[in-house]
Amino acid sequence: MKLGAVFPHQQIGSDPDRLRAYALGLEELGLSQLVAYDHVLGAGLGNRPDWSGPYSQVDAFHEPFTLFSFFAAVTETLELATCILILPQRQTALVAKQAAELQILCKGRFRLGVGTGWNEVEYEALAVPFDRRGARFEEQISLLRALWTNELVSFEGQFHRVVDAGLNPLPEPPPEIWLGGGSTKRALDRIARLADGWMMPWRPLDVARTEIEDFRRLAESHGRDPGSIGLEVRLYLGRTPREQWHEEAETWAELGATRLDLVTEGLGLTTVTEQLETLDDALGVVR
Numbered sequence: 001m002k003l004g005a006v007f008p009h010q011q012i013g014s015d016p017d018r019l020r021a022y023a024l025g026l027e028e029l030g031l032s033q034l035v036a037y038d039h040v041l042g043a044g045l046g047n048r049p050d051w052s053g054p055y056s057q058v059d060a061f062h063e064p065f066t067l068f069s070f071f072a073a074v075t076e077t078l079e080l081a082t083c084i085l086i087l088p089q090r091q092t093a094l095v096a097k098q099a100a101e102l103q104i105l106c107k108g109r110f111r112l113g114v115g116t117g118w119n120e121v122e123y124e125a126l127a128v129p130f131d132r133r134g135a136r137f138e139e140q141i142s143l144l145r146a147l148w149t150n151e152l153v154s155f156e157g158q159f160h161r162v163v164d165a166g167l168n169p170l171p172e173p174p175p176e177i178w179l180g181g182g183s184t185k186r187a188l189d190r191i192a193r194l195a196d197g198w199m200m201p202w203r204p205l206d207v208a209r210t211e212i213e214d215f216r217r218l219a220e221s222h223g224r225d226p227g228s229i230g231l232e233v234r235l236y237l238g239r240t241p242r243e244q245w246h247e248e249a250e251t252w253a254e255l256g257a258t259r260l261d262l263v264t265e266g267l268g269l270t271t272v273t274e275q276l277e278t279l280d281d282a283l284g285v286v287r
Helices: 016-029 064-074 092-106 120-125 134-149 185-194 205-221 242-254 272-286
Strands: 004-006 033-036 077-083 110-115 153-156 160-167 176-180 197-199 229-236 261-262
Touching: 004 110, 004 185, 004 272, 016 064, 033 261, 064 092, 064 205, 092 110, 092 134, 092 229, 134 153, 134 176, 134 185, 134 272, 153 272, 176 185, 176 229, 185 205, 205 242, 229 242, 242 272, 261 272
Parallel strands: 004 033, 004 261, 033 077, 077 110, 110 176, 176 197, 197 229, 229 261
Antiparallel strands: 153 160
């Protein structure tokens, strides 16, 4: 099981020197991957008294393709993954181009984690219908893979039309596509059919065990080997007592997790040094 970290968007600011030091520090600790969340816009709460989303305009998010391009230039081994990019609110061909370019620049260290998202405010601002996002999402995955593996593509779908056109340069290898979510049976079935890996939302371990069993049965029903589909989970260091970190990591490994990301959110860490020291301590416990 590979160990990684979730990028602390809210904790270490935007100074490029700090960001560089953080990424290099992860490599020095021997972490395998860095995953980053995605939000284009935050909703203002002054006119939304009933807002229930976890983030608003006061929460900072770096744009992941730009951020990872920066990290690609300063790191050598660290794998970079979106967790998740809100795919339906974006132009598919442009995402294909950006992901292909990042994969080339980081020499194959990029994974594209995608999901449908929850923030209708972003969809509206980006001029994409919110209510058709699931159907659009599935079509996008097919088109992304076609664009990454063919010099020329002709594609006719509900939401896309490509006529004899292609990307250049093509990524080698094409980025893996991992899917987040899975809160409904329909979403879980989509992951079982389409994903190279599942970025599983946080669940209590007993609930996760049942969902993973259901997921494996769904994958088999679609003629897929469940063991060929990666499983990425998170360990929230601020929610779980330190004395339970090792046990929880071992349980995730027993459940078949192939990647475990350490989350420092909620610990009140505001400097790169604090982030890295906390991760170093956690690695000593988890490993």
